[in-house]
Amino acid sequence: MQSSEELKNIASQVRRDIIRMVTQAKSGHPGGSMSSADFLTALYFNVMDQDSSKWARDGKDQDMFFLSAGHLTPVYYSILARAGYFPVSELATFRKFGTRLQGHPSIQKELPGVVQASGSLGQGLSAAIGAALSKKLDKDPHTVFVMCGDGESEEGQIWESAMFAPHHKADNLIAMTDWNHKQIDGDTEDVAGLGDLEAKWKAFGWDVIVAEGNDMDKVLAAFTDAESRLGKGNPVMILFKTEMGHGVDFMAGTHKWHGAAPSEEQCAEAMKQLKETLGDF
Amino acid sequence: MKKYTDRGKKDTRSGFGAGLLEAGKADARVVALTADLKGSLKMGDFANEFPERYFECGIAEANMVGVAAGMAITGKIPFVGSFAEFVTGRVYDQVRMEVCYGKTNVKIASSHAGITLGEDGATHQTMEDIALMRALPGMVVINPCDWTQTKQATIAAAKYDGPVYLRFGRPKWPDFMPDEPFEIGKSYVQNEGKDVSIFATGHMVWEALQAAEVLESEGICADVIDVATIKPLDTKTVLASVMKTGAAVVAEEHNMAGGLGELIAGVLAVSSPKPIEFINGKDLFGQSGTPDELLKAYGLDAAHIADAARKVINRK
Numbered sequence: 232m233q234s235s236e237e238l239k240n241i242a243s244q245v246r247r248d249i250i251r252m253v254t255q256a257k258s259g260h261p262g263g264s265m266s267s268a269d270f271l272t273a274l275y276f277n278v279m280d281q282d283s284s285k286w287a288r289d290g291k292d293q294d295m296f297f298l299s300a301g302h303l304t305p306v307y308y309s310i311l312a313r314a315g316y317f318p319v320s321e322l323a324t325f326r327k328f329g330t331r332l333q334g335h336p337s338i339q340k341e342l343p344g345v346v347q348a349s350g351s352l353g354q355g356l357s358a359a360i361g362a363a364l365s366k367k368l369d370k371d372p373h374t375v376f377v378m379c380g381d382g383e384s385e386e387g388q389i390w391e392s393a394m395f396a397p398h399h400k401a402d403n404l405i406a407m408t409d410w411n412h413k414q415i416d417g418d419t420e421d422v423a424g425l426g427d428l429e430a431k432w433k434a435f436g437w438d439v440i441v442a443e444g445n446d447m448d449k450v451l452a453a454f455t456d457a458e459s460r461l462g463k464g465n466p467v468m469i470l471f472k473t474e475m476g477h478g479v480d481f482m483a484g485t486h487k488w489h490g491a492a493p494s495e496e497q498c499a500e501a502m503k504q505l506k507e508t509l510g511d512f
Numbered sequence: 513m514k515k516y517t518d519r520g521k522k523d524t525r526s527g528f529g530a531g532l533l534e535a536g537k538a539d540a541r542v543v544a545l546t547a548d549l550k551g552s553l554k555m556g557d558f559a560n561e562f563p564e565r566y567f568e569c570g571i572a573e574a575n576m577v578g579v580a581a582g583m584a585i586t587g588k589i590p591f592v593g594s595f596a597e598f599v600t601g602r603v604y605d606q607v608r609m610e611v612c613y614g615k616t617n618v619k620i621a622s623s624h625a626g627i628t629l630g631e632d633g634a635t636h637q638t639m640e641d642i643a644l645m646r647a648l649p650g651m652v653v654i655n656p657c658d659w660t661q662t663k664q665a666t667i668a669a670a671k672y673d674g675p676v677y678l679r680f681g682r683p684k685w686p687d688f689m690p691d692e693p694f695e696i697g698k699s700y701v702q703n704e705g706k707d708v709s710i711f712a713t714g715h716m717v718w719e720a721l722q723a724a725e726v727l728e729s730e731g732i733c734a735d736v737i738d739v740a741t742i743k744p745l746d747t748k749t750v751l752a753s754v755m756k757t758g759a760a761v762v763a764e765e766h767n768m769a770g771g772l773g774e775l776i777a778g779v780l781a782v783s784s785p786k787p788i789e790f791i792n793g794k795d796l797f798g799q800s801g802t803p804d805e806l807l808k809a810y811g812l813d814a815a816h817i818a819d820a821a822r823k824v825i826n827r828k
Contacts, residue, residue: 289587348614357578365586391575
């Protein structure tokens with residue numbers, strides 16, 4: 232169990248990894264990776280009962296995590312590497328020919344930690360619900376976690392899943408939405424009128440928590456709260472209010488960094504703002 | 513050389529229901545999901561026998577495919593059932609990413625396929641699904657021909673480790689295949705001849721056998737081969753037959769594009785080109801009618817198969 236300060240240090244390194252991976256690959260999705268870095272760091276280092284040395288795709292007798300918003304591979308791969316699923320040095324291969332670190336998660340090359348392919352949006356929540364119901368069938372008391380983007384929540388399948396999970400009492404599931412209000416074409420309200428996600432998820436029968444997603448203490452409190460609500464008949468949704476590009480001043484709060492790579496100069500500027508805590512890859 | 517006996521008519525979807533129940537009894541990992549079509553797909557016996565392993569998904573096929581993938585990842589053997597159009601075209605992206613690219617052990621049970629669906633009309637008469645499913649890397653495509661073969665193919669699909677597309681239909685159709693274990697990847701020779709090879713899949717196998725009887729009365733002996741597994745194709749059996757007869761007819765309840773006809777034509781083209789005729793949909797949508805009316809109207813019945821055989825023999 233890491234302290235809040237230790238988690239912040241890990242998250243700082245994860246953000247450095249994100250920027251450096253995307254810069255070196257000259258492509259990728261830094262914006263949402265930066266907004267979700269804090270709660271995903273907390274999830275992997277403090278919350279989930281999952282041992283990287285015993286990882287298996289079937290998730291038997293462990294907690295599981297599904298990344299539904301598959302474009303967020305920079306944050307996902309950095310955290311998996313930093314948590315010991317594969318060598319940190321492999322982050323340098325991100326998006327390069329022959330890599331296990333595909334632009335979007337793939338199980339074809341059996342990268343440890345990756346449970347399922349994702350990238351076509353709106354689908355990972357369904358898969359996570361399936362895994363959760365399967366665990367209930369097996370009387371496996373572990374929890375299934377899944378992360379969606381807020382823009383992703385414009386997909387119709389998300390709302391099919393939203394209706395399905397409470398009906399089947401998937402109360403061993405904690406879903407998270409990275410509510411950064413930004414998507415590739417602009418603000419979520421300008422693009423699609425996403426509206427009041429809290430009211431929407433509640434209306435579909437979920438136990439909803441709204442929390443600050445870039446404040447480590449509040450993130451930890453939200454997870455503690457979420458875990459206390461498990462096993463009570465309803466799936467849990469944590470809406471993490473975050474800032475796209477959080478952690479680097481010129482990237483923060485704009486959709487322009489959703490899927491754009493920084494230049495070498497911008498990368499160097501970003502590095503000045505993010506403490507190297509665990510050693511760069 | 514006739515190898516079959518007509519035991520009366522039964523719907524292939526009921527064969528699926530019977531196979532699902534048997535597979536569920538044999539293996540506790542088998543689970544079943546449907547999108548509000550339990551009755552149409554005859555999944556009721558499984559649901560009654562194993563209520564905890566049966567998941568009603570409501571009219572939400574995309575979520576159903578994703579849920580099944582998650583269950584497969586965690587060790588289950590899910591069968592998702594709906595009408596052919598709704599488990600292929602409607603959820604193509606889900607099947608592509610969650611099932612095939614994601615390498616999950618999901619079985620797609622596709623009912624009411626083809627024009628013999630009948631009165632529901634073109635929206636439900638899927639004539640493109642084989643093409644869609646064939647195009648996906650890693651997908652096995654099975655289109656059994658009668659109740660018994662559908663039951664056995666369902667049991668075989670449960671035992672096979674990987675994605676399977678299992679296509680069957682609505683109408684009551686002659687049941688004639690022996691009740692023997694189904695081998696994925698094998699084509700079954702149902703009538704042995706020397707003059708022409710008739711390859712058929714699904715309901716069309718019976719039509720092909722009827723055509724062969726007519727041809728026999730004219731002194732034409734046809735190989736009739738039930739291509740129950742379309743992918744992977746039993747190329748050995750296909751080539752052996754055409755090498756013997758020197759001419760081929762391919763019959764399917766599917767459009768030309770991406771169907772069995774193109775597949776076999778491709779195999780022959782690279783091995784040993786021979787005259788070939790196609791009995792299939794010509795880039796069409798169907799319409800309401802009885803199965804027999806529709807097969808006749810769109811040139812898919814036994815009489816048209818016999819005509820194609822005569823024609824292709826003349827082209828040798």
